[in-house]
Amino acid sequence: MTARTGWLPRSLDEEVPTAARVYDYLLGGAHNFVADRRLGERFLTALPSARDVARLNRGFLRRAVLTLLGAGIRQFVDLGTGIPTAGSVHEITERAGRGCRVVYVDREPVAVAHSELLLRNDPHAAMLRADLLDPDRVLGHPYTRRLLDFSEPIGLLLVGVLHFAFPQDRPEEVVRRYREALPSGSCLALSHFTADLAPENMRQVVEVMRGSANPVYPRSHAEVSAFFDGFELVEPGVVGTGLWRPEHAEDVRTPGAEQIYAGVGYKP
Amino acid sequence: MSRAGSGSGVSGEGLAGTPELPRWGSASWCAELAARWAGGLVRTCYVPMSRGELEERTHALVERLVEALGDPTLAERAGRSVGEQLVRLNATGEESLTWTLELLCDALLPQRTEETRDVVGLLAAVAAGYTEARQASTLDQQETLRRALLRTKLDTDRRLRVSEDRFREIFRNTPVGMGICDLEGTFLDVNDALKDTLGYSERELLSLRLDQLFPAGQTDVVSGAYADLLRGARSGLRERCDLRRADGGTAWTYVALSGLRDENGEPTRFVVMVEDLRELSYLQERLRHQTLHDSVTGLPNRQHFWSRLETALAGSPAEDRLTLYQLRLDGFGLINEGLGYETGDAIVRAVANRLQRLVEGEDGLVARIGGTQFAVLVRQGPHTPGVAEFAELINRELDEPIYIGENGLAPTASIGVIQRAVGDREPADMMWAAEVALRNAEQAGKRQWALFDPDRAPLERSDSKLAATMPGALELGEFEVRYRPLVSLPEERITGVEARLSWQPPDHDELGHEECLRLAERSGITLSLRDWMLETAWRQLEQWHERGLCPQLVVGLSPNQSRDPDLVGTVRRTVGSGTLAADRLRLCVSMGALMRSGGEARDNLDTLAATGVRTAAHEFRASPAELRFLREHPTQAVLLSPELVRLVDDDAGEESPEFRALCGTIPLVREQGIPVAVPEVRTARQARWWYEAGCEIAAGEYYGVPLDAGAMGELLALRVCGSVGAERP
Incomplete structure (x- = not known):
């Protein structure tokens, strides 16, 4: 699995922009480099609502985590974390006044390095460097075993990340293996680029990202829904991020609400 | 960092189209402003x-702002x-500041003019440009x-990862x-060797605590x-420990337990190393096998055989009968000397194999208990051959x-046998009895077997005891x-x-x-x-x-x-x-030794004669072969065998054929000029x-x-001394 085309760079070269740092840039963060910011600008040209897309995706993450907290889940695996800046999972749970344990997973070395620095004093969160497409390594990693209790429900977060996996990576298989490892009562929160609603914009995004270390593979509503096989989707099902349990009417109207599908499923 | 077009929809919206705010400074005005502010911010950035x-x-x-406007010192x-x-709210989007x-x-300057509005717009743009450029x-x-x-950091990580x-x-x-x-001892990670050593799967081990691997009585060792x-x-x-295997058995291991510490030196993990001592x-x-087995044949050695015999005797029903055969190869010295030790070893190996073949199918054991000495222990079963038959089987095996x-x-081999019920015998007894029987068999000649004779047991026992104490007795002056x-x-x-020996044990x-x-021959102090x-x-x-x-x-x-080659030197x-x-000494060399092939005794006799010591041949038994030896080999004197002399008793008299036969021989010796001496004369008639x-x-x-030195001295003083009879020069 490590020999495949790789959606995260093997090199440590910060001259090659990465999706994690572009995302950070779009969210107004400072954990990025010139090359990332340049790609970010190209991204904005292709998709003028890119900042909103990023913001809405981040907002979905927050609402999804709060929903899972409400369902009694106290431990999370965040796959493809990127850089855990403002509004990362452990911050959300801390703001909610819950002591939760969080395992962050990313394979991009700079993101991992940043994360380790950010998390070094937090005993309840850890960043492990692994390819999320390798469930055995993620689930068997000492950090995972130390922080998580597999007899209690776990929140599995695949937010804005599976669109970097191409069909040959068999992402549905990967999700299935994670699901099998999770105890009953666990939840999957997932968001994913789609070309269903704004095909022209998405075509340009794919084009821009093709030159980067992280090409994008948007999926249809049916394909995204298929990731929830074996889960029971909670209301409102798989919808645009802005439409998933919005907190304010304005979220729904915001441009960029349609580029990413989001959903939360419950493992019976 | 350039402006990103107008996709966000914030800058274009402005506030012109929005409804008028309630009365400036009122509570509802404040709430409305706060809501608009929040609603706008979330569109410029992620909060x-x-x-x-x-x-x-x-x-x-x-x-805060309203308060400041009421008191310019706070502004x-x-x-x-x-x-x-x-x-702090993360309201740091590109548009966040200008929009704010x-x-x-608009909100704080209700009576604004177009001019102020432009100025404020201009200042906001300056601030935004400044902030953006600054960032x-x-x-x-x-x-x-x-x-x-x-x-x-990445470098360090890489090194750490390596x-x-x-x-x-x-x-x-x-x-x-x-x-x-x-720190509770629960396994977090185990390697294959640990799984192999203890026979658990990884999953099983990960559900166990270390102390659960120790036998019940030893768990406090672990907690300590x-x-x-x-x-x-x-x-x-750091200890030798018997750990519990998954199959319920015991793993023989060496266990070392140590701690992993964090950068402050606090223990965070325990590391246990378990060395499998099966190899050891x-x-x-x-x-152990080498110390208990003979290296040439691989058979149990004497020590091992002894303990096996002990076990057999201790662990069997009292009425079971055990037979112990001890055998020694006849004349083996000749093979070793003549054909070399390698040949000797090869023969010993072959004999060992044949003996083992013999006890196949029997409850039996073969051991090599000495250089050419073997022991065969057999438990008598319903179909086990009897002693005579088995001894014959042994000899037939060796005849090939x-x-x-x-x-x-x-x-060929001589065989000594003892057969006893288990209840009757100590192991030492059985070994000793078989050895005695073996010696008796050997005295009878080659390829003989003898059963232990219990009637001779007391005598044999006392002989053995005397022979054993003899070397010490010589030292002690007995x-x-x-x-x-x-x-x-x-x-x-x-x-x-x-000179006659006497020993008072x-x-x-x-x-x-x-x-x-x-007895000296048996004890090894002959020389x-x-x-x-x-x-x-x-x-x-x-x-x-x-x-x-x-x-x-x-x-x-x-x-x-x-025969001893050191005789002349001594x-x-x-x-x-x-x-x-030197001629005051006469050494009498055994006729039997003189007749034997090899000629060591003959060489001794000749060399001694040349040094001036007088010599004689004793134990002369009057055989034609001896007569021929005397004819061919110059001899100074001859003593008759005491055994022969004792044959002649007073009752049978001088007419008995045995006496006449001896009498016929003496002149034949004398004819060659050799004087004859007679020992053991008991009566005047015999004399x-x-x-x-x-x-x-x-x-x-x-x-x-025989008298002690003092008494003999007195006797000599009374009698006149002289030399022994007529001698050849």
Whole structure:
């Protein structure tokens, strides 16, 4: 699995922009480099609502985590974390006044390095460097075993990340293996680029990202829904991020609400 | 960093189209402003909190601003504080500041003119441009530093990872079982070697605590070790431990427990290393095997056989019958000397194989208990051959030639046998009895077998005991040399004294000369006893000579004493050290030894004669072969065998055929100019007969029993000494 085309760079070269740092840039963060910011600008040209897309995706993450907290889940695996800046999972749970344990997973070395620095004093969160497409390594990693209790429900977060996996990576298989490892009562929160609603914009995004270390593979509503096989989707099902349990009417109207599908499923 | 077009929809919206706010400064005005502020902010940036929360924050900011406008002294501080709070809220999007300034301008300047509006718009743009440029410049300045730091961190990580990979590699591939446990002892990680050693799967081990691997009574050893490690000891446990295997068995291991510490030195994990000692145990087993088995044949050795015999006797029903065969290969020295030790070993191996074949199908055991000595222990079953049959089977097996290169060899063996019910015998008894029987068989000749004779047991037992104590007795001075007179016939003048051994063991009757020699052969002190006797008697002779008493000293040697190649050297040292002439000593060499092939005794006799020592051949049995030897080989004197002399008793008289046969021989010896002496003369009649038969020298009860040195000295003083009869020059 490590020999495949790789959606995260093997090199440590910060001259090659990465999706994690572009995302950070779009969210107004400072954990990025010139090359990332340049790609970010190209991204904005292709998709003028890119900042909103990023913001809405981040907002979905927050609402999804709060929903899972409400369902009694106290431990999370965040796959493809990127850089855990403002509004990362452990911050959300801390703001909610819950002591939760969080395992962050990313394979991009700079993101991992940043994360380790950010998390070094937090005993309840850890960043492990692994390819999320390798469930055995993620689930068997000492950090995972130390922080998580597999007899209690776990929140599995695949937010804005599976669109970097191409069909040959068999992402549905990967999700299935994670699901099998999770105890009953666990939840999957997932968001994913789609070309269903704004095909022209998405075509340009794919084009821009093709030159980067992280090409994008948007999926249809049916394909995204298929990731929830074996889960029971909670209301409102798989919808645009802005439409998933919005907190304010304005979220729904915001441009960029349609580029990413989001959903939360419950493992019976 | 350029503006990103108008996709966000914020800047285009403005506030012109929005409804008028309630009365300036009122509570509802404040709430409305806070809501608009929050609603606008979330479109310019990601604020990680709910809308309600954000509105609370912006509401506080609005109140702060209102307060400041009522008191100009607060303005500076409040303004800066609000700016700072916005950043804290993560309201740092590109549009966040301009949008905020435009909103506040509209709200806080209700009587604004077009002019003020333009000015405020201009200032907001300046602020936004400044902030944006400032951030870009900061990012650029930080970039170099950030890269350097990241490179360093990544480099460190890479090194750490290499080191971790190395550890992983070792952890995975070491033959030592390793496990990492948390501070409660629960396994977090285990390697294959640990699984193999203990037979558990990884899943099973990960559900176990370390102490659960220890036998029930030893778990406190583990908790003690934990406590030591938590207190700061470097290592908690280094011990040989029997751990519990998954299959319920025991793993023989060496366990070392130590702690992993964080950068503050606090223990965070325990590391346990478990070395599988099966390999070691195998080596020990090999070593044990080597110490209990003979290296040539691989058979159990004497020590091992002994313990197996003990086990058989202790562990069997009392009525079971065990048969022990001890056998020794006949004349094996010839094979070793003639064909080499390698051939000898090959034969021993072949014999071992054949013996093992014999006991196949029986409850039996074969051992090599000496160089050419084997033991076969058989439990008598319903179909086990009887003793005679089995002994014959052994000999038949050995009759089949063993081919070593060109030579086909068929060694024979003498066999001693003891058969007893288990309840009757101690192991030592059985071994001893078989050995006695073996000796009896050997005395009967080659390829013989003998059953242990319980009637002879007391005698054998006392013999064995005496033989065993003999070397010590010689050291302790329990031996004595006695002297008996040799007289010339017919005048019966004492011409010499014969040295005779005597031994008085504690708790035993005194033992005479012939008994001493017989037992000495068994105990292995034959030669040292000879040397001691020679030395003692010679010193005694010197003392007598100093007193003017000058008999010749006669010393008779047993066959082995005669053959010994050191004999000449010993005699030279003894005789040469004193003042007496060598011819005062007459050494009698065994006729049997002289006749044997090899010729060592003959060489001894000739060499001694050349040194001036007088010699004789004793134990002459009057056979034609001996007569021929005397004809071909110059001999100074001959003594008849005491056994033959004792055959002639008073009752049968001088007419008995045995006496007449002997009488016929004596002249044949004398014809060659060799004088004949007769020992063991007990009566006056016998003395006369032997004189008439031609004997010139006599000894025996009739002339005097052996006396101690003092008594003999007195006797000599009373009688006149002289030399023994007529001799050849």
